[in-house]
Amino acid sequence: MTTETVTPSQEVAEILLQQGGEMLRECYQCGTCTAICPWNQVTTFTIRKLIHKAQMGLVDFEDQEIWRCVGCRLCVDRCPRGVDVPKVIRAIRRVVMDVGAGVVPHALRIADKNLAGVGNPLGEPREKRNDWAKSLDVKTFTKDTEFLYFACCYQCYDSRCRAISRAAVNILKKAKVDFGILGAEQVCCGESLRKAGHESLYQSLARTNIEVFQQAGVKKILVTSPHCLHTFRDEYGEFGGNFEVIHTAQYISTLIEEGRIKPTKRLGKRVTYHDSCCLGRYAGMYDEPRQILQSIPGLELVEMRNTCQYALCCGGCAGRLWQETLKGERFAETRIEQALEIGASVLAVYCPYCMVNFEDSLLSSGKSESLRIADITELVEEAISA
């Protein structure tokens, strides 16, 4: 066997820098990221090596490994050089999605096509976007309304996740919050698509939403997905969309604190909470979800190992939700085991992606009897409906 001889490609390295990978220059190859990357608990993923290949312009764009990173940011917090690893990975993916090199995984291509065609990754008709709100008597947002409630695509179309948006509406109505929704002209927030590397399509989705919001006179947006929160709040500003964006974790904890809703119905259950990456490491919201849970009478809150900033990702960020992950390699399976390990009967989440992943893994692992997956929004709705 001979050693393969390679020559660094400055040209490819430059393209990666142009695609937003500037930070890869900072990396000094210490391997901290690989050592703690959750993928390495289930398979082999040498993220450090991928970054070094990017530094040298030697990335193999046909290698499916470039789609593995979930952008959970666990490594970013510990990187001694402060490298924003998901941004480096995003740059690599942009070369495939936007520049046209390499191969887009089949499942991702379908989600991408759906987003381009109908503005949601599930490929559902635009006009059905608000079907979830039927029979709930939700008013349409007008410029005098205080909040726009924006439901994530999954909360609009996915049969399981619709329960979250419906619960949110019921809570807001009970608290007499002045809010409304907009119609089928809205599209996916684009957060995951951006991390998956399709920048041009992301920008077109973002601009569509910004225009819809601005024309309707939206100032404040309530969201029930931390992914919408992240991109609306932290990324839409780049394109002129400046709104006050609030996740229900924050808003509901305030409503409870102010006594506008009162969780009175007992939930005599052992509950554990799974920090989603977007609400946790991206938005730094660790306390609010726990405060809400603890306000529910009879609820016993227990913590899994790896919580808060050390939490394990569900595996659904950065476009991974749309792609198949082999059984045995799914973080959601590990997380469910961790929840059962500490005797929890409810695994509380605050993100629709986590919900989809956990429900799926629960079903495939045959443990539906022992664990219930519930969004905190749903638990609050139940607790105030006494």
Add this chain to the structure above:
Amino acid sequence: MTKNKAKVGVYICHCGSNIAGVVDVKDVAAYAQGLPSVAAVKDYVYMCSDPGQNIIKEDIKHLGLNRVVVACCSPSLHELTFRRACQEAGLNPYLFQQANIREQCSWVTEDAALATVKAKALVSGAVSRVVHQEPLEKREVEINPNTLVIGGGIAGIQAALEIADGGYKVYLVEKTPSVGGHMAQLDKTFPTLDCSSCILTPKMTQAGSHPNIELMVYSEVEEISGYVGNFKVKVRKKAKYVDEEKCTGCGICQTKCPIRVDSEFDAGIGKRKAIYTPFAQAVPNVPVIVAEECTYFIKGKCRACEKFCEPGAIDFEQKDEIVEIDVGAIIASTGYGVFDPTPMAHYGYGRLDNVITSLEFERLVSSAGPTGGKIQLKDGSTPTSIAIAHCIGSRDEKYHEYCSRVCCMYALKYSHLIKEKTEADVYQMYIDMRCFGKGYEEFYKRLSEEGVKFIRGKVGEVTDRAISDEEKGKLIVLAEDSLLGNVMRVPVDMVILCVALEPQADAENTARKLGISRSADGFYLERHPKLDPVATTTDGVFVAGCCQGPKDIPDTVAQASAAAARALAMISKGKVEVEAATAHIDEERCSGCRICNDLCPFSSITFDEEKKVSRVNDALCKGCGVCVAACPSGIISGRHFTAEQIIAEIEGVLA
């Protein structure tokens, strides 16, 4: 000399390509030719070189120049050079002005056209200003031949001994009860493996008994006033509650004291009493009582130490004492602190037994330490495998961006000591091995031969969650071996975190007292990183050792000797030149409001009670300009920085 007769020579320096690579120097020269009062303009590749300076000198002599402007680098680099050149040609050095077209121009932009425009403006400002400058005379003041050394670690001891051996008096102030510093805590020293105490103790004893050294331990500098050659220093000698004259150092008090607390000297892994000397070879060998810990001070009874002290040295009535000393030079050798890895929760320090810091390991492995040098786990057993994690808190932008410079080497030393004393496997998780000193690379080779396992990758996590039988009861160290591209799970019994050296917690406060600056990393800032590494921005104050930045013992000792040499040079000269650009009060117009009196940071302004006017003491004034700016009547002027000169410069720049 009036400005009508001013004949200005303007010299544009290329500084190789540093300036000429961006600024069009020929264009600037042509522009300067047209400025009022300019009699000669030249450009040259290196104005600071001998031939460059000669051009100026020749022109002064032959063209009768009476003002000189050099457009080059920062005045902090070469003002002195050109002032001296002017002086050698018979021109008062204060008739020279420097325009900075490097740091403020060519180095900060790549836009050649704009850089040239700015260079012209700066030259115009300097020409306009220099016309208004007046000759000033430098004054000399006597130097007090005594030196203050702050900090009694190896740096302070070395500096003090050098000066004392040179025949001059040194006050050596140390805040703990003994000199010795961190070096006294170390077991062996790399790369020669000499015993740290063996080489340090003789020096400590020498410092303690030298006729020219007045040792002030358990003391802290409270206040420093004055200026180079004539500093006044207030030192707080904390009450030891032990009479140094009577104490024989027998140690019976320490045996009898019932209070046990964590020993700072043993990095918390050993205990000491409330009356204690930090270690057996302490200099001076006189214990101190910590009042906050002592039962007698807290509850009003006990006095066990007093009962057993035969010479009757215990004195509960002692009070802190403020001692005032006069010195001409100060050497700061205040050392370093060690990084606390608790915030890096993923390493488990404080949570997992047997995850320890490097300083704790030093005390563990020291034959004079709490275990008598036995390397053992918390439960007393001997480890069979140990991981050494490099770069904890160093080379990490969340904590300290710099490399601590000593960890790679002491980590190698640990490997050797572990191999010598136990059968344990040793793993080193490193990012880069930095073995740059004399004999260091050879030491690295020697340790490789001893069978240490090197894993190239930073430790990502230390956990006690086993996933196999082999891992049960162990600490599992996760690191990527980046040479293999595999994540390693290494089960070990003990993890040593090589923690960063960091500035002392009170470094900011001490720097303020000394009137010196700190660099972005928090360590004291030397005057020039290459050419003046022991001086500071304050004349007469020098730095030595780790207070200026992490360094090993050889470098520390070298820097301490250098600082001593600088102090000795000053002392042997006997006099020092002081700034001529001082403040001047127009006494005729002074209203006597005294606002300036208190503002002066050098206490150089006094009030004449008879005439009811304020007056500047030229010997003390540093020309900082605070009083000039503060005077409500506007009658204090700064020599060399008069309103006329500054306005002329502004007008020149804007012209």
